[in-house]
Amino acid sequence: MFKKIDVKAKPADFEKPIRDYWKQHNIPQKSEDFREGAPKFVFYEGPPTANGMPGIHHAISRTLKDVVCRYKTMQGYQVRRKAGWDTHGLPVEIEVQKQLGFSVKKEIEEYGIEKFNKKCRESVFTYEKEWREMTNLLGYWLDLDDPYITLSNDYIETVWWILNQYWKKDMIYIDNKIVPFCPSCGTPLSDHEVAQGYKEVEDPSVYIRFKVKDEKNTYFLAWTTTPWTLISNVALVVHPDHDYVKVKTGDEYLILAKARLGVLKEEYEIVENYKGKDLKYKEYEQLFPFIVPEEKAFYVALGDYVTLEDGTGVVHTAPAFGEEDFAIGKEYDLPFMRPVNEEGKFTDEITSWAGEFVKDADKGIIKDLNMRGMLYFRTQMKHTYPFCWRCDSPLIYFARRSWYIRTTSYNDKMIENNKKIDWYPPYIGEGRFGDWLENNRDWAISRDRFWGTPLNIWLCEKCGQQDSPGSIKELQEKGKLVDGTPVPDDIELHRPYVDDVVFTCPECGGIMRRTPEVIDCWFDSGSMPFGQWHYPFENEDIFDKELFPADFIAEGIDQTRGWFYTMLAISTFIKGRSSYKSCLVNEMVLDKHGKKMSKSKGNAVDVFKILDKYGADATRWYLLYASPPWTPTRFDEEGVLEVNNKFIGTLKNVASFFATYGNIDNFEYDEYSINPKDRPELDRWIISRLNSVIKRVREFNEKYDLTRAVRLLQSFVINDVSNWYVRRIRKRVWASGMENDKVAAYMTLYEVLLATSKLCAPYAPYISEEIYRSLTNKESVHLENYPEHDEELILPELEKEMRYIIDIVSLARAARNEVQIKIRQPLRTLYAPEELKGVVERMKSLIVEEINIHDIEFVKDKTRFMDYTIKPDYKVMGPKYGKHMSHIAQALQNMDANHLIDVLNKDGVYHLDVDTNEIKLTKESLQIDTQNKEGFVYGEDGDVFVALDTRIDEELLLEGNARELVNKIQFMRKEQDFDIMDRIAISFYTESDEIKEACEKFADYIQKETLAVKLAEKEKTDDMKSWNVNGKEVFLQVKVI
């Protein structure tokens, strides 16, 4: 017995028992274990953070990962799927900070790092349940019970080991650099973090006068969009080679770039010309004398970076607040003024604005300048400005102490390694990621925060000596707790506990303490190839053989500068190669209007709702089917519904059809053996199609072109299997007994379904499993091998021929439609082309049944039904005759096409004069089309044409009535919910002689079709149902016997 597929169950109810079955029988684990000893296909899971709800955009990359892992498993590889959690970092801290209602860092310190970190640790798994649930529902098999977790001591120890490798090779340095800094989070952000937060905003755009020293009424005109930095101004920078001028405007003199004179508001007169370099060291008066520097300042310096695109060509410079400014400051040894604290507020020295957030101070500063007559002009300007990606505060750039890894020192190696990675799509690797690597800068890895892997560098308080422990053991050997006790084995490696460990300086005997920073959490996730296996403390023996590098990773495109980069950077340094060989990149999921989904816009799709409504199979299939992963997918709920109705539904029904009739006949696959070559042509055809599909699906999968794979499979299941094959074998299946013909149909359908279940298993794991298990007694489709095609069973000629038959049927239906004769009304003759006689004769029964005709006749000369139209074949003639083409086309249009064809058929060539050229026309150089001739029902498509004899004689009319009656009776059977095998008795009443005659003449036919043992005319009774049969009233009653 074949288990019947429940076609009516709600998707979620359909999938749940299957999921339970997997769990009960431990199938996910088995799918790894049963390949023990097989070649490995190494997969790395990029760790998500479970402190936010999973969304539909997470479903896409999870689907991709799962499909590839399942496919590779079925291909015979052992694929381990270890889950992972990213647990450190700013996002977590921000979340907790919000909970506690803190807005600045100081509040955390007052609250206590210990308590704070404890909360962080808890918050990391806030949505773990939802993540598990989503992963589970989606059918993403991942070992969630043994994940790697970046906060575990083992993981941290590996990260320390890696950092220690860098440190030992002198790859880590400390430097003052201009960093993007979030005043609210109180930490600098890395480049990839800054990148996420650009927004368009309006800022003041101000033109400022700087009074030139010892020259009356003379000013430099400079421009800025950050007035608050003016307080720290120490220099003005001009381009050495650009032209500058002094102009007289009103009663004052202004100096600016000649090319920027357009910014002046009033009439002016040029009184002097300079090159930028002529202005070098020209002095001016300090704008805001809050701080009086010791070093020489307030003069003109030269810089190549000055542009003439905006501003005045005279650039205000504050070395503490800009990268270029900082560089100039170093070059000219300018004073370094940074009167801004870590909260982004002015320090006490700036008496007028002390304690005020710098951006808020802009207004007051502008007002002050205006009152003093130093403001030349102000306006608002729209530009993009970076904001903190988590807390939304505007970032400020300023100089800060930070730890760096010299990634630039091995940039070439990274670029080289990147070239060996297979990127899908390729342009990510070459373009976006490649470009980024080319411009790579040193990696700022320290964060002035609390919740993260502590930076494992200790500094001597006295002499600045550094040391770095690379393991817990080393920590124990080198350090003691502050109270003098030894470092315990189970020391918690987070702050504040680890901060209690002190070393004795080997150089000066002073106390060494850990530098307070924590490590960028991207360093954590980039370390995962090592950290997940606690390498090198464990697993060292098998690491390079079985665990590293990954054959495959897949994440969203937003990881380009994130995980993709850090994975490459760290493993290039540690192992000299990339930690992943191939990378499948998916674009973002957008809403159905092509807009980005976000919680704030309210257009985010609830992944749980979708999974509940349509099931995981439909959701997964849709995500793959809708558009290639590397183009942005517009998520359209109706699309998921469509997949469910059409594809999943059809597949279920085919399986259900097989089970229904297979069970009626007690069919057992193993009891029979008919070589495919000995089966009917229709069977050989679907087997051929199946093998062609297997071949191509595998090709697509190898290129990770999963979209083409599922599109092909969907079309195969719906068109080839369901709409043609199953439709055409119904008569064979209904026959009584177990003739070879029927057995062959069962065997074929069984084989097709079984192979289909395996083919679809990676994409739609639930329905595939259900079908597989309904067909076999085996444990799981996911413990199967992926089908391989048999070249001998692929019969291209037969596939082509079947195409003709399908075309003929399609055309004939169109023809019937045209004359409005429905298919139930039989017709006498169908005319088909002589050239296709062989096929059509062989498959005659298919056509006869589909079109309901009695006979097929073959005609050589289709001009009986149609006229020719002739056009040049541009592809052939175009290159030869070039610009004469339009005249040739015109000439052809004016010719008698039928005559031309006659000549071509006879002589093979026709001579034509156009534009004094002699044109030789052959069949190859023309496109020959046809048109209906008046009075015939005729259709054509390519090589195929059909015509129908539309005359209906007496006998056909009676037969049509009989078929109509059968249809009504079948409807009543269905309506009254009879079993398929029930025998019935039919009673009818009618006043139409025509119907009576039909019942008489076609009684056998009617009874056979409807499984009736009796067909009797009776007096009309109330329980008879009235029907309209071709315009005549008939009363019918059916009863089970």
Add this chain to the structure above:
RNA sequence: GGGCUUGUAGCUCAGUUGGUCAGAGCACCGCUCUGAUAAGGCGGGGGUCGGUGGUUCGAGUCCACCCAGGCCCA
């Protein structure tokens, strides 16, 4: 502002090395088939292929510029 990518029917997408009334599915309308089907079939309406120029006998396809969305970077 720069780089990459996308723009084809109301919606989701195909459209090969340039070759001639521009395709599919969904949705809509009409007809139709059906004892597996929430399906299927036939037909219809619906597109100046984002825009403007250019190359060519010929451009959805190649080139330039522009517009819009997305991603990344300043």
